Amino acid sequence: xxxxxxxxxxxxxxxxxxxxxxxxxxxxxxxxxxxxxxxxxxxxxxxxxxxxxxxxxxxxxxxxxxxxxxxxxxxxxxxxxxxxxxxxxxxxxxxxxxxxxxxxxxxxxxxxxxxxxxxxxxxxxxxxxxxxxxxxxxxxxxxxxxxxxxxxxxxxxxxxxxxxxxxxxxxxxxxxxxxxxxxxxxxxxxxxxxxxxxxxxxxxxxxxxxxx
Numbered sequence: 041x042x043x044x045x046x047x048x049x050x051x052x053x054x055x056x057x058x059x060x061x062x063x064x065x066x067x068x069x070x071x072x073x074x075x076x077x078x079x080x081x082x083x084x085x086x087x088x089x090x091x092x093x094x095x096x097x098x099x100x101x102x103x104x105x106x107x108x109x110x111x112x113x114x115x116x117x118x119x120x121x122x123x124x125x126x127x128x129x130x131x132x133x134x135x136x137x138x139x140x141x142x143x144x145x146x147x148x149x150x151x152x153x154x155x156x157x158x159x160x161x162x163x164x165x166x167x168x169x170x171x172x173x174x175x176x177x178x179x180x181x182x183x184x185x186x187x188x189x190x191x192x193x194x195x196x197x198x199x200x201x202x203x204x205x206x207x208x209x210x211x212x213x214x215x216x217x218x219x220x221x222x223x224x225x226x227x228x229x230x231x232x233x234x235x236x237x238x239x240x241x242x243x244x245x246x247x248x249x250x251x252x
Contacts, residue, residue: 080107094213121154184245222246
């Protein structure tokens with residue numbers, strides 16, 4: 041009786057199920073049941089770099105598509121990290137560009153991983169996941185680079201002088217970029233330290249990244 045039940049079960053399976061199994065064995069993605077879409081996306085990993093406490097970097101785009109020429113994909117996305125945001129959060133469409141961005145740059149230095157979960161009520165492979173990798177970097181990429189031009193030069197001396205002595209704008213992207221001696225204040229001693237290094241071969245600016 042058990043054998044007969046198994047035979048009846050196989051005979052009752054829909055035709056596409058047997059075809060899917062055969063094609064899976066051949067290494068071919070099985071076809072969807074008639075009229076049902078399948079979630080696809082342009083990227084499985086989205087990488088973002090940001091400088092801590094600096095302005096938020098531009099959004100990164102990826103596409104959510106219907107991998108099958110069947111039906112219309114009805115999807116919604118969910119994120120699992122407070123620093124991560126997406127738009128739009130859902131659509132009924134077979135091809136949609138989705139923007140991903142971080143909402144702030146407060147995360148600790150280092151690598152952070154989040155996930156965008158794509159849910160759907162009509163897709164055969166829901167839910168699906170896109171990974172997001174955030175590398176939070178020290179905001180001072182060139183030590184002593186007070187004017188944020190990615191190099192150390194006499195222009196940085198002028199910039200710090202203008203700020204400390206004349207009330208000009210603070211060093212960018214964070215004020216610590218002008219803290220040449222790492223005493224956690226901006227003062228004339230930083231001007232002297234920068235002059236000594238650039239014009240008199242004195243010691244280089246200290247590593248302010250230790251404060252981040």
